Every structure is written in C-alpha cells, then in structure tokens.
Amino acid sequence: MTVLAVQPGEKPVTQKLEGTLKSMQDFVGGTIQAIYPYEDAVAIICNDEGKLNGMKYNRALRNEDGEVIDILCGPFFVCGLGDEDFASLTAEQLETYYKVFEHPEVCLAVGGNLVVIPI
Numbered sequence: 001m002t003v004l005a006v007q008p009g010e011k012p013v014t015q016k017l018e019g020t021l022k023s024m025q026d027f028v029g030g031t032i033q034a035i036y037p038y039e040d041a042v043a044i045i046c047n048d049e050g051k052l053n054g055m056k057y058n059r060a061l062r063n064e065d066g067e068v069i070d071i072l073c074g075p076f077f078v079c080g081l082g083d084e085d086f087a088s089l090t091a092e093q094l095e096t097y098y099k100v101f102e103h104p105e106v107c108l109a110v111g112g113n114l115v116v117i118p119i
Contacts, residue, residue, distance in 0.1 A: 002088040003045075003077040004097050008056040009104045009119070014094055015077070019086060028054070028075055028107035034086075037061050037069075041081040042093055057107035060116040068116055071107055 003016040005027070019025045024032050024045055033048035047055060057075030063069050078097045080087040087098070103118040 001079060001086060003079045004089060004094055004101070005077045006058060006072075006101050007075050008073075011104065012098050012101045013078065017079075018078070021106040024077075024086075027077060029036050035061075040093065040096070042078055042089065043081055043086060044072070044076055044078055045086070046076035046097070047074045057105070058106065059101050059105055068114065071114065071116075104118070 001017055001019040003015055003017055004012050006012045017027060021032070028045060028047040028050070029050040030050075030053070032045050035044040035046065036042075037044065044061075047053075050073035051071070058072045058074060058076060060068045061070040061072060078089065078093075078101070080089045080093060106117045106119060108115045108117065
C-alpha cells in the first residue's frame with residue numbers, strides 16, 4: 001500500500017508498505033495504534049507506546065482552529081481506509097497530508113505548557 005511516511009525531523013515521503021501487521025510494526029518500531037483525527041477516510045498509524053518509551057517528538061495534531069490537541073512521537077504513517085482494512089492513499093490524499101505534515105516540528109515544554117515550533 002502507498003502511504004505518507006513521516007519521520008521525526010524530516011519532511012514526509014511517499015512510501016510503499018506491504019500492508020501486513022509486521023510491516024506496519026516494523027515501520028513504527030513496535031505495536032501499532034490507529035488514530036482517526038480527520039473526517040477524510042484516512043488513519044494515522046503510530047507506535048502505541050511512542051510517548052511512554054521516549055520516542056522523539058514528531059508532529060503535533062491540530063484541530064480545525066489550529067490548536068494542538070496531541071503530539072505524535074516516533075515515526076508514523078498516514079494511510080487510507082478500505083472496506084475492511086488499511087489501504088493506499090489516493091494521489092489527492094497524498095498531496096493533502098503532505099501539506100499537513102510538510103514541516104518538521106520541535107516540541108518544547110515551557111512553563112508547564114507544550115510549545116510546538118515548525119522548523
């Protein structure tokens with residue numbers, strides 16, 4: 001399946017994954033978690049314990065107002081949703097989510113608040 005792969009500190013890239021559980025776990029470095037933050041038929045697949053096991057901050061997830069609602073740690077990928085499983089992204093989805101995650105970010109704790117700064 002064709003996905004948008006996002007590594008900490010790097011621009012996203014289009015990548016092919018086999019679509020097996022093992023290939024997804026290998027990519028994220030452990031057990032997977034699917035997140036569905038968008039109305040579009042896509043999922044973000046990340047490491048289920050990325051925050052707990054100290055993986056590097058990667059990107060912030062924002063609501064429609066641009067406010068940070070969560071932080072993704074470690075590598076993740078964006079994929080499409082099929083009838084019963086994950087699927088390839090369409091060309092339009094690849095373009096859309098490339099723009100969402102185009103700029104690497106740095107996350108800092110400042111005065112008890114989390115500050116996200118695009119690089």
